[in-house]
Amino acid sequence: MIRVRIAPSPTGFAHIGTAYTALFNYAFARHNKGTFVIRVEDTDVKRNVKGAEEAIFGGLEWLGLDWDESVVTGGKHGPYRQSEKLDVYRNKAKELVKKGWAKKEEGAIRFNGGLYEKKINKWITWKDLIRGEISFHTNQLTDFVILKSDGYPTYNFAVVIDDLDMEVTHVIRGEEHIPNTPRQIALYKVFGQTHPEFAHHVTLRGADRRKLSKRRDPVDLRIYREQGYLPEALLNFLCLLGWSHPQEKEIFSLAEFVKLFDLKRMRKAGPVFDVKKLDWMNGEYIRKTQNSKLKTQIYDFYDGEYDKEAIEKVLPLVQTRMNKLSEFGTMANFFFKELKIDKKLFEKDYKMYLKSALEVLEHVKPFNLDAVSKELMRAVKENKYKTGDFFMSLRLAIAGSRFTPPINESMVILGKNEVIKRLKEVLD
RNA sequence: GGCCCCAUCGUCUAGUGGUCUAGGACACUAGGUUCUCAUCCUAGAAACCUGGGUUCGAGUCCCAGUGGGGUCACCA
Numbered sequence: 001m002i003r004v005r006i007a008p009s010p011t012g013f014a015h016i017g018t019a020y021t022a023l024f025n026y027a028f029a030r031h032n033k034g035t036f037v038i039r040v041e042d043t044d045v046k047r048n049v050k051g052a053e054e055a056i057f058g059g060l061e062w063l064g065l066d067w068d069e070s071v072v073t074g075g076k077h078g079p080y081r082q083s084e085k086l087d088v089y090r091n092k093a094k095e096l097v098k099k100g101w102a103k104k105e106e107g108a109i110r111f112n113g114g115l116y117e118k119k120i121n122k123w124i125t126w127k128d129l130i131r132g133e134i135s136f137h138t139n140q141l142t143d144f145v146i147l148k149s150d151g152y153p154t155y156n157f158a159v160v161i162d163d164l165d166m167e168v169t170h171v172i173r174g175e176e177h178i179p180n181t182p183r184q185i186a187l188y189k190v191f192g193q194t195h196p197e198f199a200h201h202v203t204l205r206g207a208d209r210r211k212l213s214k215r216r217d218p219v220d221l222r223i224y225r226e227q228g229y230l231p232e233a234l235l236n237f238l239c240l241l242g243w244s245h246p247q248e249k250e251i252f253s254l255a256e257f258v259k260l261f262d263l264k265r266m267r268k269a270g271p272v273f274d275v276k277k278l279d280w281m282n283g284e285y286i287r288k289t290q291n292s293k294l295k296t297q298i299y300d301f302y303d304g305e306y307d308k309e310a311i312e313k314v315l316p317l318v319q320t321r322m323n324k325l326s327e328f329g330t331m332a333n334f335f336f337k338e339l340k341i342d343k344k345l346f347e348k349d350y351k352m353y354l355k356s357a358l359e360v361l362e363h364v365k366p367f368n369l370d371a372v373s374k375e376l377m378r379a380v381k382e383n384k385y386k387t388g389d390f391f392m393s394l395r396l397a398i399a400g401s402r403f404t405p406p407i408n409e410s411m412v413i414l415g416k417n418e419v420i421k422r423l424k425e426v427l428d
Numbered sequence: 429g430g431c432c433c434c435a436u437c438g439u440c441u442a443g444u445g446g447u448c449u450a451g452g453a454c455a456c457u458a459g460g461u462u463c464u465c466a467u468c469c470u471a472g473a474a475a476c477c478u479g480g481g482u483u484c485g486a487g488u489c490c491c492a493g494u495g496g497g498g499u500c501a502c503c504a
Contacts (some may be wrong), residue, residue, distance in 0.1 A: 007504085009503085011504080044503055047503070093438075101464090108502050131433070131434090135452095140500085142500085146502095153502085154502065158504095174498070175432095176497095177498095177499095177504090178433065178504095179432060179500070180504090202433095202491075207439090209497070210497070210498095211497075240440060242440095243439070244440090248451085248453085249439080250441095250452085250453055250454090267441080269434055269435060269496095270433095270434075270497065271440060272439060274439045274440070274454080276439075276454060277439070277455080277457055280455085283467095291450080318466095320467040321465065321466045322466090331465095346454080355474090388464075389463095394463085395463075400471090401448060401464090401466060404464065404466095405465085
């Protein structure tokens with residue numbers, strides 16, 4: 001039975017890197033019909049932040065990555081919060097002291113790396129499932145703390161105890177943990193246990209090629225949600241960083257990813273998280289989303305600011321024009337609100353154009369797309385207007401922008417009265 | 429600096445010794461469609477870090493150099 005886990009620290013918010021690692025663990029677990037565990041590593045009392053756990057679980061839920069065991073769902077291998085099993089770590093540390101592998105020092109307990117080097121071996125080697133064989137000389141172990149003087153375990157110690165307790169079979173985590181691995185392997189060894197398989201995936205980089213950082217880069221998952229990215233698109237984009245589809249497909253579902261996932265297809269070179277491609281991909285997802293579903297997503301995104309039925313009417317006109325949900329507002333705002341029109345934007349002959357358009361539109365019999373288009377074009381031809389300029393004037397008067405959805409369609413949706421009202425306002 | 433990991437277009441990548449005069453995607457450029465902007469279609473520019481080996485043959489294997497990254501806490 002395959003069991004994997006992610007082990008976030010509740011020190012702030014849902015980090016994009018946590019989601020990235022979660023994605024691979026999720027895919028590995030689901031592909032192999034295994035179990036996906038989330039445990040909370042809250043052993044740094046000073047850095048723990050209230051609400052951080054909720055943000056992390058909420059973020060994963062938003063992405064559609066579900067798990068099997070955790071602090072919120074429970075499970076047979078708990079507690080899933082490290083602060084709730086301090087006695088376990090303490091006893092394990094004491095066990096090592098008793099056996100001579102660790103010693104007390106100023107209230108803390110340290111592992112005796114030198115002794116390990118002398119008694120067990122000089123090299124620690126493992127076969128990484130992504131990178132192949134990796135070796136460290138044991139003189140790199142040094143005497144590291146396993147139990148802090150405040151009674152909390154350190155990361156390297158707690159990880160080993162927990163992965164043992166939780167019967168974790170595969171540790172899939174970021175490459176920044178490679179230097180920690182020999183210490184953890186040493187601990188497994190002195191406990192007389194075999195270690196789980198390790199797979200160290202790449203870490204996401206910023207444009208400067210350095211590991212994504214809280215200070216320099218947008219790493220809070222919430223930011224992506226608030227900017228109007230769809231979770232499916234973000235997930236799909238993440239899949240493509242470090243992993244590739246066997247048929248080189250770019251757009252695929254999470255289910256397909258799970259089906260095809262294989263650690264062997266993981267790259268070893270760290271990818272730059274470049275939002276440009278994410279923007280394109282998000283647009284692709286928006287374009288292929290069913291209107292009824294997209295309608296709801298937009299309605300929720302704007303927290304009910306726009307009427308649902310109205311969104312649905314406007315949607316076909318803006319769907320190919322937006323890459324993010326947040327662009328609906330700028331694109332479709334004029335359908336819902338009257339705008340201040342800046343007359344400086346207009347072409348020279350705009351008054352002539354608008355007057356003649358107004359005349360036509362006032363008399364169009366059924367105010368539908370067919371009639372409106374036909375009558376306006378007739379006016380253009382009869383008067384030998386410049387087609388582009390004519391419609392641009394209309395566009396500016398109605399929508400207040402040079403870049404809008406098709407203007408005839410837009411006017412039909414707005415309705416005769418509203419269109420005439422807006423034209424008159426501009427002409428006054 | 430020590431240790432470790434990595435190295436194909438600007439970016440994400442395919443490629444597991446010969447079919448690579450290196451393929452796809454994003455971005456970019458040019459054209460087409462069009463009332464604008466998009467969508468859509470067509471075309472284009474753009475890469476195997478360097479030097480040694482191994483081999484009949486190397487983007488693909490080995491070594492070195494260079495470059496990039498990670499890590500060296502009573503943080504995780």
